[in-house]
Amino acid sequence: MRPPIRKTVVVIHIVVSVALLGEVWGLVVLNTAAALTKDLALAHAAYRLMPALVFAGGIPLSLTALATGCALALTSHWGLFRYYWTAAKLVLLVIVICLGMFLFDPEGMAAATEGGRAVAATRQWGQVAVLGTQIVLLMTAAALSVCKPRGKLR
Template identity: 30%
Template sequence: MPTTTRTRRVSPGLYKLLLTTHVAVSVSWLGVAASKLAIGLMIEAADTQERADALFLAMDAINIVFPVTAVSTLISGVVLSLCTKYGLLRYYWVATKLLLSIAVIITSVQIGPRITALMQNGVQEAPLRALLALTITHVLMLIAATVLSTYKPWSRTWLGRRQAAKLVREKVAA
Protein backbone atom coordinates (compact mmCIF):
# COMPACT_ATOMS: atom_id res chain seq x y z
CA MET A 1 0.00 0.00 0.00
CA PRO A 2 1.59 3.29 -1.01
CA THR A 3 2.22 5.82 1.69
CA THR A 4 0.93 9.31 1.16
CA THR A 5 1.05 12.38 3.33
CA ARG A 6 -2.68 12.01 3.93
CA THR A 7 -2.44 8.51 5.40
CA ARG A 8 0.73 9.00 7.46
CA ARG A 9 2.27 12.09 8.88
CA VAL A 10 5.60 10.46 9.75
CA SER A 11 8.19 8.48 7.83
CA PRO A 12 7.60 4.74 7.36
CA GLY A 13 10.50 3.96 9.69
CA LEU A 14 9.15 6.15 12.49
CA TYR A 15 5.65 4.77 11.95
CA LYS A 16 6.93 1.20 12.36
CA LEU A 17 8.81 2.20 15.51
CA LEU A 18 5.69 3.84 16.98
CA LEU A 19 3.50 0.87 16.03
CA THR A 20 5.96 -1.66 17.44
CA THR A 21 6.25 0.32 20.67
CA HIS A 22 2.48 0.55 21.03
CA VAL A 23 1.94 -3.15 20.33
CA ALA A 24 4.71 -4.15 22.75
CA VAL A 25 3.48 -2.06 25.67
CA SER A 26 -0.20 -2.83 25.10
CA VAL A 27 0.48 -6.58 24.93
CA SER A 28 2.56 -6.20 28.11
CA TRP A 29 -0.35 -4.42 29.79
CA LEU A 30 -2.71 -7.24 28.83
CA GLY A 31 -0.12 -9.75 30.11
CA VAL A 32 0.14 -7.96 33.44
CA ALA A 33 -3.66 -7.95 33.80
CA ALA A 34 -3.87 -11.64 32.86
CA SER A 35 -1.10 -12.45 35.36
CA LYS A 36 -3.01 -10.64 38.09
CA LEU A 37 -6.07 -12.68 37.18
CA ALA A 38 -4.14 -15.97 37.30
CA ILE A 39 -2.65 -15.10 40.68
CA GLY A 40 -6.06 -13.99 41.96
CA LEU A 41 -7.55 -17.35 40.96
CA MET A 42 -4.66 -19.10 42.70
CA ILE A 43 -5.36 -17.06 45.84
CA GLU A 44 -9.01 -18.12 45.64
CA ALA A 45 -7.94 -21.76 45.45
CA ALA A 46 -5.19 -21.51 48.11
CA ASP A 47 -5.45 -24.16 50.79
CA THR A 48 -3.68 -22.17 53.52
CA GLN A 49 -3.70 -18.57 54.62
CA GLU A 50 0.11 -18.46 54.34
CA ARG A 51 -0.04 -19.50 50.69
CA ALA A 52 -2.78 -16.98 49.99
CA ASP A 53 -0.76 -14.22 51.65
CA ALA A 54 2.35 -15.15 49.63
CA LEU A 55 0.36 -15.07 46.38
CA PHE A 56 -1.14 -11.74 47.41
CA LEU A 57 2.43 -10.40 47.78
CA ALA A 58 3.20 -11.69 44.29
CA MET A 59 0.15 -9.87 42.93
CA ASP A 60 1.27 -6.75 44.74
CA ALA A 61 4.67 -7.04 43.05
CA ILE A 62 3.00 -7.30 39.64
CA ASN A 63 0.98 -4.19 40.46
CA ILE A 64 4.22 -2.20 40.27
CA VAL A 65 4.36 -2.79 36.50
CA PHE A 66 0.66 -2.14 35.86
CA PRO A 67 0.76 1.69 35.90
CA VAL A 68 3.91 1.81 33.76
CA THR A 69 2.40 -0.39 31.06
CA ALA A 70 -0.95 1.40 31.26
CA VAL A 71 0.48 4.89 30.86
CA SER A 72 2.93 3.73 28.18
CA THR A 73 0.06 2.18 26.23
CA LEU A 74 -2.04 5.32 26.52
CA ILE A 75 0.77 7.64 25.46
CA SER A 76 2.00 5.46 22.60
CA GLY A 77 -1.57 4.99 21.36
CA VAL A 78 -2.27 8.71 21.34
CA VAL A 79 1.01 9.49 19.56
CA LEU A 80 0.42 6.70 17.03
CA SER A 81 -3.14 7.81 16.32
CA LEU A 82 -2.05 11.39 15.75
CA CYS A 83 0.54 10.16 13.22
CA THR A 84 -1.89 8.15 11.08
CA LYS A 85 -5.00 8.68 9.01
CA TYR A 86 -7.10 7.30 11.86
CA GLY A 87 -6.53 10.24 14.18
CA LEU A 88 -7.56 10.28 17.82
CA LEU A 89 -11.27 10.98 17.39
CA ARG A 90 -11.93 10.39 13.68
CA TYR A 91 -13.01 6.76 13.96
CA TYR A 92 -15.25 5.18 16.55
CA TRP A 93 -12.93 2.22 17.06
CA VAL A 94 -9.99 4.49 17.99
CA ALA A 95 -12.13 6.59 20.32
CA THR A 96 -13.52 3.43 21.91
CA LYS A 97 -10.00 2.07 22.49
CA LEU A 98 -9.07 5.37 24.13
CA LEU A 99 -12.14 5.20 26.39
CA LEU A 100 -11.45 1.57 27.31
CA SER A 101 -7.85 2.40 28.22
CA ILE A 102 -8.86 5.38 30.32
CA ALA A 103 -11.60 3.34 32.02
CA VAL A 104 -9.15 0.58 32.98
CA ILE A 105 -6.73 3.15 34.37
CA ILE A 106 -9.39 5.04 36.33
CA THR A 107 -10.96 1.93 37.82
CA SER A 108 -7.51 0.61 38.73
CA VAL A 109 -6.69 3.84 40.52
CA GLN A 110 -10.08 4.38 42.16
CA ILE A 111 -11.28 0.87 43.01
CA GLY A 112 -8.17 -1.32 43.13
CA PRO A 113 -6.51 0.32 46.15
CA ARG A 114 -9.76 0.27 48.13
CA ILE A 115 -10.16 -3.46 47.61
CA THR A 116 -6.49 -4.05 48.37
CA ALA A 117 -6.80 -2.06 51.61
CA LEU A 118 -9.63 -4.32 52.70
CA MET A 119 -7.38 -7.31 52.10
CA GLN A 120 -4.29 -5.98 53.93
CA ASN A 121 -5.03 -7.84 57.14
CA GLY A 122 -5.15 -11.22 55.45
CA VAL A 123 -6.89 -12.33 52.31
CA GLN A 124 -10.64 -12.24 52.79
CA GLU A 125 -13.26 -13.80 50.57
CA ALA A 126 -15.51 -10.82 49.69
CA PRO A 127 -12.72 -8.35 48.79
CA LEU A 128 -10.90 -11.08 46.89
CA ARG A 129 -13.98 -11.78 44.78
CA ALA A 130 -14.33 -8.04 44.11
CA LEU A 131 -10.67 -7.89 43.07
CA LEU A 132 -11.17 -10.89 40.78
CA ALA A 133 -14.25 -9.27 39.22
CA LEU A 134 -12.31 -6.05 38.63
CA THR A 135 -9.38 -7.94 37.12
CA ILE A 136 -11.64 -10.03 34.86
CA THR A 137 -13.28 -6.81 33.69
CA HIS A 138 -9.89 -5.26 32.95
CA VAL A 139 -8.74 -8.30 30.98
CA LEU A 140 -11.96 -8.30 28.94
CA MET A 141 -11.68 -4.57 28.25
CA LEU A 142 -8.07 -4.92 27.11
CA ILE A 143 -8.99 -7.87 24.89
CA ALA A 144 -11.81 -5.77 23.42
CA ALA A 145 -9.28 -3.01 22.64
CA THR A 146 -7.07 -5.59 20.93
CA VAL A 147 -10.00 -6.85 18.85
CA LEU A 148 -10.86 -3.28 17.85
CA SER A 149 -7.26 -2.75 16.70
CA THR A 150 -7.42 -5.84 14.54
CA TYR A 151 -10.85 -5.46 12.94
CA LYS A 152 -11.22 -1.65 12.95
CA PRO A 153 -15.03 -1.77 12.90
CA TRP A 154 -17.52 1.06 12.61
CA SER A 155 -17.44 4.19 10.58
CA ARG A 156 -16.06 7.63 11.15
CA THR A 157 -17.17 9.82 14.03
CA TRP A 158 -18.93 13.11 13.33
CA LEU A 159 -15.51 14.78 13.52
CA GLY A 160 -14.05 12.31 11.03
CA ARG A 161 -16.95 12.81 8.62
CA ARG A 162 -16.61 16.57 8.91
CA GLN A 163 -12.86 16.45 8.18
CA ALA A 164 -13.40 14.09 5.22
CA ALA A 165 -16.05 16.40 3.77
CA LYS A 166 -13.67 19.34 4.15
CA LEU A 167 -10.98 17.45 2.22
CA VAL A 168 -13.45 16.70 -0.56
CA ARG A 169 -14.50 20.36 -0.75
CA GLU A 170 -10.85 21.42 -0.93
CA LYS A 171 -10.19 18.92 -3.74
CA VAL A 172 -13.21 20.11 -5.70
CA ALA A 173 -12.20 23.76 -5.24
CA ALA A 174 -8.63 23.09 -6.43
Protein backbone atom coordinates in the same frame (compact mmCIF):
# COMPACT_ATOMS: atom_id res chain seq x y z
CA MET B 1 5.76 10.73 11.44
CA ARG B 2 8.38 9.20 9.15
CA PRO B 3 7.81 5.49 8.32
CA PRO B 4 10.76 4.07 10.32
CA ILE B 5 9.75 6.03 13.41
CA ARG B 6 6.09 5.13 12.95
CA LYS B 7 6.93 1.42 12.65
CA THR B 8 9.00 1.63 15.82
CA VAL B 9 6.12 3.28 17.69
CA VAL B 10 3.67 0.67 16.34
CA VAL B 11 5.94 -2.15 17.55
CA ILE B 12 6.29 -0.53 20.97
CA HIS B 13 2.51 -0.04 21.17
CA ILE B 14 1.78 -3.66 20.28
CA VAL B 15 4.43 -5.07 22.63
CA VAL B 16 3.35 -3.01 25.65
CA SER B 17 -0.34 -3.70 24.96
CA VAL B 18 0.27 -7.46 24.82
CA ALA B 19 2.49 -7.22 27.91
CA LEU B 20 -0.26 -5.31 29.75
CA LEU B 21 -2.75 -8.05 28.90
CA GLY B 22 -0.26 -10.64 30.21
CA GLU B 23 0.36 -8.65 33.38
CA VAL B 24 -3.36 -8.42 34.11
CA TRP B 25 -3.70 -12.15 33.40
CA GLY B 26 -0.93 -12.82 35.92
CA LEU B 27 -2.85 -10.79 38.48
CA VAL B 28 -6.01 -12.78 37.71
CA VAL B 29 -4.11 -16.03 38.33
CA LEU B 30 -2.63 -14.77 41.62
CA ASN B 31 -5.98 -13.39 42.80
CA THR B 32 -7.84 -16.56 41.89
CA ALA B 33 -5.24 -18.71 43.65
CA ALA B 34 -5.52 -16.50 46.76
CA ALA B 35 -9.32 -16.68 46.67
CA LEU B 36 -9.42 -20.47 46.25
CA THR B 37 -6.75 -21.54 48.72
CA LYS B 38 -7.36 -22.49 52.33
CA ASP B 39 -3.71 -21.70 53.07
CA LEU B 40 -3.84 -18.15 54.42
CA ALA B 41 -0.06 -17.78 54.23
CA LEU B 42 -0.21 -18.54 50.50
CA ALA B 43 -3.04 -16.05 50.02
CA HIS B 44 -1.07 -13.40 51.92
CA ALA B 45 2.04 -14.07 49.80
CA ALA B 46 0.02 -13.81 46.58
CA TYR B 47 -1.48 -10.49 47.66
CA ARG B 48 1.98 -9.21 48.69
CA LEU B 49 3.36 -10.06 45.22
CA MET B 50 0.64 -8.20 43.32
CA PRO B 51 1.81 -4.61 44.02
CA ALA B 52 5.20 -5.49 42.55
CA LEU B 53 3.48 -6.60 39.34
CA VAL B 54 1.32 -3.48 39.30
CA PHE B 55 4.15 -1.01 39.85
CA ALA B 56 6.75 -2.78 37.71
CA GLY B 57 4.34 -3.76 34.94
CA GLY B 58 0.83 -2.43 35.01
CA ILE B 59 1.46 1.26 35.52
CA PRO B 60 4.36 1.76 33.09
CA LEU B 61 2.79 -0.53 30.49
CA SER B 62 -0.62 1.14 30.58
CA LEU B 63 0.86 4.64 30.41
CA THR B 64 3.15 3.63 27.55
CA ALA B 65 0.23 2.05 25.68
CA LEU B 66 -1.77 5.24 26.22
CA ALA B 67 1.07 7.51 25.03
CA THR B 68 1.98 5.44 21.97
CA GLY B 69 -1.67 4.91 21.04
CA CYS B 70 -2.38 8.64 21.19
CA ALA B 71 0.81 9.42 19.23
CA LEU B 72 -0.13 6.92 16.52
CA ALA B 73 -3.70 8.15 16.29
CA LEU B 74 -2.75 11.82 16.16
CA THR B 75 -0.13 11.29 13.46
CA SER B 76 -2.20 9.07 11.18
CA HIS B 77 -5.26 9.44 8.99
CA TRP B 78 -7.29 7.59 11.62
CA GLY B 79 -7.16 10.42 14.15
CA LEU B 80 -7.94 10.12 17.84
CA PHE B 81 -11.60 11.13 17.65
CA ARG B 82 -12.31 10.73 13.94
CA TYR B 83 -13.46 7.08 14.05
CA TYR B 84 -15.49 5.20 16.64
CA TRP B 85 -12.89 2.48 17.04
CA THR B 86 -10.01 4.82 17.88
CA ALA B 87 -12.10 6.75 20.39
CA ALA B 88 -13.40 3.48 21.85
CA LYS B 89 -9.85 2.15 22.30
CA LEU B 90 -8.89 5.32 24.15
CA VAL B 91 -11.94 5.08 26.41
CA LEU B 92 -11.35 1.37 27.07
CA LEU B 93 -7.73 1.95 28.11
CA VAL B 94 -8.70 4.86 30.36
CA ILE B 95 -11.33 2.62 32.01
CA VAL B 96 -8.71 -0.12 32.51
CA ILE B 97 -6.40 2.42 34.16
CA CYS B 98 -9.21 3.78 36.37
CA LEU B 99 -10.30 0.28 37.44
CA GLY B 100 -6.74 -0.43 38.48
CA MET B 101 -6.41 2.87 40.32
CA PHE B 102 -9.73 2.98 42.13
CA LEU B 103 -11.02 -0.59 42.56
CA PHE B 104 -8.04 -2.95 42.58
CA ASP B 105 -6.52 -3.08 46.08
CA PRO B 106 -3.87 -5.79 46.51
CA GLU B 107 -2.22 -3.92 49.39
CA GLY B 108 -5.52 -3.82 51.26
CA MET B 109 -5.98 -7.52 50.65
CA ALA B 110 -2.44 -8.23 51.89
CA ALA B 111 -3.14 -6.20 55.03
CA ALA B 112 -6.43 -8.04 55.51
CA THR B 113 -4.68 -11.43 55.42
CA GLU B 114 -1.87 -10.29 57.75
CA GLY B 115 -1.40 -12.66 60.65
CA GLY B 116 -3.44 -15.45 59.09
CA ARG B 117 -6.79 -13.66 59.08
CA ALA B 118 -9.33 -14.78 56.49
CA VAL B 119 -10.86 -12.30 54.07
CA ALA B 120 -14.52 -12.25 53.05
CA ALA B 121 -15.04 -14.25 49.87
CA THR B 122 -17.05 -11.43 48.31
CA ARG B 123 -14.09 -9.08 48.72
CA GLN B 124 -11.68 -11.63 47.24
CA TRP B 125 -13.91 -12.41 44.25
CA GLY B 126 -14.60 -8.70 43.78
CA GLN B 127 -10.89 -8.23 43.13
CA VAL B 128 -10.95 -11.08 40.61
CA ALA B 129 -13.98 -9.46 38.92
CA VAL B 130 -12.16 -6.14 38.56
CA LEU B 131 -9.25 -7.87 36.87
CA GLY B 132 -11.56 -9.98 34.72
CA THR B 133 -13.23 -6.80 33.54
CA GLN B 134 -9.83 -5.36 32.65
CA ILE B 135 -9.05 -8.49 30.59
CA VAL B 136 -12.32 -8.16 28.66
CA LEU B 137 -11.70 -4.46 28.00
CA LEU B 138 -8.14 -5.06 26.78
CA MET B 139 -9.27 -7.91 24.51
CA THR B 140 -12.03 -5.70 23.11
CA ALA B 141 -9.45 -3.01 22.35
CA ALA B 142 -7.29 -5.61 20.57
CA ALA B 143 -10.29 -6.75 18.51
CA LEU B 144 -11.04 -3.15 17.54
CA SER B 145 -7.43 -2.74 16.38
CA VAL B 146 -7.77 -5.71 14.07
CA CYS B 147 -11.32 -5.12 12.78
CA LYS B 148 -11.19 -1.30 12.53
CA PRO B 149 -14.93 -0.62 12.11
CA ARG B 150 -15.23 2.29 9.67
CA GLY B 151 -17.94 4.36 11.38
CA LYS B 152 -16.92 8.01 11.75
CA LEU B 153 -17.70 10.28 14.65
CA ARG B 154 -19.43 13.55 13.82
